[in-house]
Amino acid sequence: MNIDSCESLTTRVGRLRLRRCGSTPALTVFVAYAPTSSYDEEELEAFYMDLEKLYRGDHTFFKVIVSDFNAKIGPRRTTEELHIGTHGTEWNKQGERLSEFIMSTHTIHGNSQFEKPSHSRWTAWWAVP
Numbered sequence: 001m002n003i004d005s006c007e008s009l010t011t012r013v014g015r016l017r018l019r020r021c022g023s024t025p026a027l028t029v030f031v032a033y034a035p036t037s038s039y040d041e042e043e044l045e046a047f048y049m050d051l052e053k054l055y056r057g058d059h060t061f062f063k064v065i066v067s068d069f070n071a072k073i074g075p076r077r078t079t080e081e082l083h084i085g086t087h088g089t090e091w092n093k094q095g096e097r098l099s100e101f102i103m104s105t106h107t108i109h110g111n112s113q114f115e116k117p118s119h120s121r122w123t124a125w126w127a128v129p
Contacts, residue, residue, distance in 0.1 A: 001026060010050050017060065028060040032067035037094060044094075048101050055105055065107065071095040073109055084109050 004017040016029040032051055035043050055063065071094035076084045083102045102109055 009054055012047055013051055013054055015054070015058070026060070027062045027064070028058050030055060030058075030063070030065045030067070032065060032069075034067065034069045034071070034094070036070045037092075044097065048097065052101060052105060069094060069098045071098040073098060073111070083107065085111075085114070 001018040001020060004019040006014070006016045008014045012033050012035075014031045016031070018027040018029070020026045030051070032047075034047055051065075055065065072090050072092040073084060073095040074089060074091040075086050076082075081099070081103075083106075084099065098109070
């Protein structure tokens, strides 16, 4: 595969398109960084609306979203939540909004599909004095 294009679509969303030998892109990777919980609800909603519009507007067959959604998604709660796996840890408000986005775009939350060791479930930050 070769890089077809790499661009910043908004201040929070970028896109990398990869293609095979032909001219049709084979894979699109969206990279996004969601607002944290300290931002107001309007900015969070604008982020998800922009991301959904960009995702739906891209007609590549294979699409992946790699992001820091600042969200916690727990295990599947109902049979309708097929987009969520059974290996999440807990839910938060941003996780609820992410779940709505995943349902509306018919995507899958990959991180909850596989069981991880307990020490690998959270991101830790260390500061060296």
